[in-house]
Amino acid sequence: MDLTERVALVTGASRGIGRAVALRLAAEGAAVGVNYRSGQEAALDVVERIEDAGGRAVAVQGDVSDPAQAEAAVAKTIAEFGGLHVLVNNAGIAKDALIFTMEPAEWLDVMKVNFGGVFNCTKAALPHFAGQRDGVIVNMSSMMGERGWTGEANYAASKGAINAFTRCCAVELARFGIRVNAVLPGFSPTDLVAGLLDKDGGKSIKKQIPMRDFASVEDVAQAVLYLASSRSAYLTGTLLPVDGGVGGQLGLGRVSW
Numbered sequence: 001m002d003l004t005e006r007v008a009l010v011t012g013a014s015r016g017i018g019r020a021v022a023l024r025l026a027a028e029g030a031a032v033g034v035n036y037r038s039g040q041e042a043a044l045d046v047v048e049r050i051e052d053a054g055g056r057a058v059a060v061q062g063d064v065s066d067p068a069q070a071e072a073a074v075a076k077t078i079a080e081f082g083g084l085h086v087l088v089n090n091a092g093i094a095k096d097a098l099i100f101t102m103e104p105a106e107w108l109d110v111m112k113v114n115f116g117g118v119f120n121c122t123k124a125a126l127p128h129f130a131g132q133r134d135g136v137i138v139n140m141s142s143m144m145g146e147r148g149w150t151g152e153a154n155y156a157a158s159k160g161a162i163n164a165f166t167r168c169c170a171v172e173l174a175r176f177g178i179r180v181n182a183v184l185p186g187f188s189p190t191d192l193v194a195g196l197l198d199k200d201g202g203k204s205i206k207k208q209i210p211m212r213d214f215a216s217v218e219d220v221a222q223a224v225l226y227l228a229s230s231r232s233a234y235l236t237g238t239l240l241p242v243d244g245g246v247g248g249q250l251g252l253g254r255v256s257w
Contacts, residue, residue: 003229004029007081009074011064011121012091013046014039017140017185020217021088021224022046022057028225030086031056033077037063037091056081064091064117067124074124083132086228087125089118090140092158096151107154114158118165122180126173133177138227139166140220141182143243159184163239170237179236181227186243187214208246215242 008025012018014036023046026032032050034057036043043059050057058080062073078084092114095106118139129135144152145159162182169180187205205214223242226232241247 002029003086006030006085006228007033007077007083008086008088008228009033009035009060009077009084009121009125010088010090011035011073011117012037013088014042017217017220018088018090019046020221021090023049024218024221024225025086025088025228026050026055026057027053028229029055030228031081033058033060033073033080033084035060035062035064035073035091037061064089064121065112067120070117070120071124074121074128078128084125084128085134086136086138087121087129088138088140088224088228089121089162091117092140094152094155096155098151099153102154107157110154111158111161114155115161115165118162122165122169126178129178130173130176135173135176135178136228137169137178137180138224139180139182140224141166141184141239143184143186143241143247146184146239146247166239167237174236179227179232181232181235181238181240183220183223183227184239184241184243184247185215185220186241186246189214209243210246 003025008030010018010022013022013034022032022034034043034046047057047059060073060076062069064070093110095110097106122137139162141162142159144156145163166180166182220242223240
């Protein structure tokens, strides 16, 4: 899936899935803007790994929940590489809590980063994408946006918003040659789901997954690569699960049976 001469911006790319996505896109030839909010050292490590492999990358600081900083991150990537073709909206946070005890800031902060970051970066990239009549947006959602789970109401709501936004963007932007899709991981062992794994290392959750294992970050990155490449040229408005079969069954939504 050759991405030579393509430029990508990956938000939240200093760790977890974002890091894997940045490395995967770079391995296929893309120049990559590695966005981070506060993990500068980790972002620079991603850049170094890409450059050591013969690729091009730049660390791009910015809190994507802030519209001005999202716009600046897009502008810096374009200035550094002379263009932008792929935007991967990956940045996200989790603040798990039961609805009964959830504080207003706990749902608002999650919504601002998870959905707000998608909106802000998408809007920032649109003039450039529309002007060249070429652009691919891949939003990092979650199966949580399609199913319920105890303690995840704020996170699930933010991902559900991303799913709806993805469909609307796909319809609205197709006339400009812009494709918009989303990847929906099930459970992938990253910092965002660490709290769900505390009890037994995730064994009880794996029992509820038909494939009996978590998705690796590389599994998710491969799905992003497919949607970012010309191999998916006729796909837009698609919500692509990478969930080991979770979405195809009736589950209890509990950490243990």
